[in-house]
Amino acid sequence: MVALPLHHYLIVGAILFALGLIGFLARRNLIIMFLCVEMMLQGVSINLAAFARYRGNLQGQAFILFIVTVAACEAAIALALILMLYRRQHSLDVSKWQELREPGEEATEDTEPLPPAPREPPLPHLTPAGVEPEHQPEESHV
Amino acid sequence: MFFCLLSAEISPAAQWWPIVLPLLAGAAAIYLLLPRPRAYPVLWGAALGLVALMLAGVLLTRSSVFSPETILFWSFSFLAIIAGALLVTQHNPARAALAFALVVLSTCGLFLLLAAPFLMATTIIVYAGAIIVTFLFVLMLAAHSGLSDADDRSREPLLTTLAGFLLLGTLLFVLQRYDQRIQESTQEIDRLLSRAHEAAALNSRADMEEKIGKPGDDEELFNQFNKLFHTWKDLHQRSEQASISWSNIDHNDPRAVEKSREVLRDLVALGESARYRLGWLPAAADVPFSHMSGPPPTVASENIRRDEQGLPRMPADNAAYLGRSLFSDFLLPVELGGLLLLVATVGAIAIALRRS
Known part of the structure; x- marks a missing residue:
């Protein structure tokens, strides 16, 4: 029986890394950008685990544990930052923060308007079914 | 390489x-x-x-x-x-x-x-x-x-x-590219190995010589192995030694066939170890590496214990061995990781605190 060659795992890691890069550059939601960075880390982790397996050595796995540690720290800080940014602008859009760009850079503007949100179907209008009967207020003897 | x-x-x-x-x-x-x-x-x-x-x-x-x-x-x-x-x-x-x-x-x-x-x-x-x-x-x-x-x-x-x-x-x-080169080299080694095996199976010295080729010829088995091993100095030396001892065997020696087979067996062992060396970058021999995380990179790839698929054996008790590796080789990084977690917690609280 032949084992899977090493480069199969490396290809999967490379694809996840590239997808994460695209997501980080293209998306504008702060949280999705963060998740894309985490996906890039996952791609790197697959590489490290594969090298550890094909070298018979645990050092790669130890590296992944440190990646997980750093990712946890990063998640805590990113969550705090995102909460702070959301409180200031009431939106998760990164482009709201584009006054932080370098001097001399053009501001990006969204030219194409968003299509109007589909209107929700109106609630059915119910006719009152009848007169509410009078009833005695409940008494309790607790 | x-x-x-x-x-x-x-x-x-x-x-x-x-x-x-x-x-x-x-x-x-x-x-x-x-x-x-x-x-x-x-x-x-x-x-x-x-x-x-x-x-x-x-x-x-x-x-x-x-x-x-x-x-x-x-x-x-x-x-x-x-x-x-x-x-x-x-x-x-x-x-x-x-x-x-x-x-x-x-x-x-x-x-x-x-x-x-x-x-x-x-x-x-x-x-x-x-x-x-x-x-x-x-x-x-x-x-x-x-x-x-x-x-x-x-x-x-x-x-x-x-x-x-x-x-x-x-x-x-x-x-x-990497995969292609490795596959090509593996096929080349396999071809040469099967030739060596066929030669070793023959029953007379003359047949073996015919199978292996004329000395000095480019197609001769030993020359081909020498050419293949030009990036690995130790293997190259050993295959040249095998070539010399092959030509030193006397035709009239009654044990000529056994001796030739022995030389061919050495050659096959060399080829097998070369197969495991493909795509394996060795570390410099004088760099200190511990054995706590498995065989260190200074160990030659053919000396690593492998399973029947040709992959190195990993310990079944993964968590225990990983812990041994972490608390010996990576002790300082573990401490630093703990410190990093503490700093990140303090920082996250400080950032998210509402100052009103």
Whole structure:
């Protein structure tokens, strides 16, 4: 029986890394950008685990544990930052923060308007079914 | 080894299209699926993406082995890639977070295939259990109805897709070259080994000499081995010694056949160790490495214990051995990691504190 060659795992890691890069550059939601960075880390982790397996050595796995540690720290800080940014602008859009760009850079503007949100179907209008009967207020003897 | 890998000349189109074809389809799919105010039909992008995935599976790996391991590998990696594409292209951030959970889970499946069960458990607990759940909380806090700039627009979808797939293309190209070189060299070694085996099976010295070739000829077996070993000095020396002892055997010696077989057996052993050395960059011999994390990189690849698939053996008690490695080789990094967690906790609290 032949084992899977090493480069199969490396290809999967490379694809996840590239997808994460695209997501980080293209998306504008702060949280999705963060998740894309985490996906890039996952791609790197697959590489490290594969090298550890094909070298018979645990050092790669130890590296992944440190990646997980750093990712946890990063998640805590990113969550705090995102909460702070959301409180200031009431939106998760990164482009709201584009006054932080370098001097001399053009501001990006969204030219194409968003299509109007589909209107929700109106609630059915119910006719009152009848007169509410009078009833005695409940008494309790607790 | 690596220099000859990079300096070998690039052959024409034949090598390019197995990489370029799936990449183009994948880039088109991601470009069509990225969120924008006037979206393209989802079906086009999805169909193109599936085509890209199938093409990549067939053209890039060319594997025809069907074992439980390969089937699990294929399903986990396809799941990871599809979920990754969903994460990048999904409008609804809550669904994107769930797609990321799927990426993490299928990566954990790959970790299991790579003999890392402790990492699988850690990753599920930390990522799927903690990170995603906290981020879902924030998403729910920030949720609002209708379309928004944050979720339904992308920055420069065309340029971004090009950049990402250009990076992927270069990575895949190098990996493909590497794999091709290793396969070619393995086939060459196997061919020579089978020739040596055939020669050793013959019953007279004259037949063996005929099988091996005239001395001095380029096609002679020993010359071929010498040429193959030119990057490994020790193997080269030993194969030259074998060649000398082969020519020193006297024809009239009654034990000539046994002696020749012995020389051929040595040669086969050399070839076997060369097979394990392919693609294996050795560390410098005088660099200190401990044995606490498994065989250190200074150990020659042919001296590592391997299973019947040819992979190095890993300890079954993964967590115990990983702990041994962490608290011997990586003691200082573990302490630093703890410190980093503490600093991150303090920093997160300080940033998120409401100052009113």
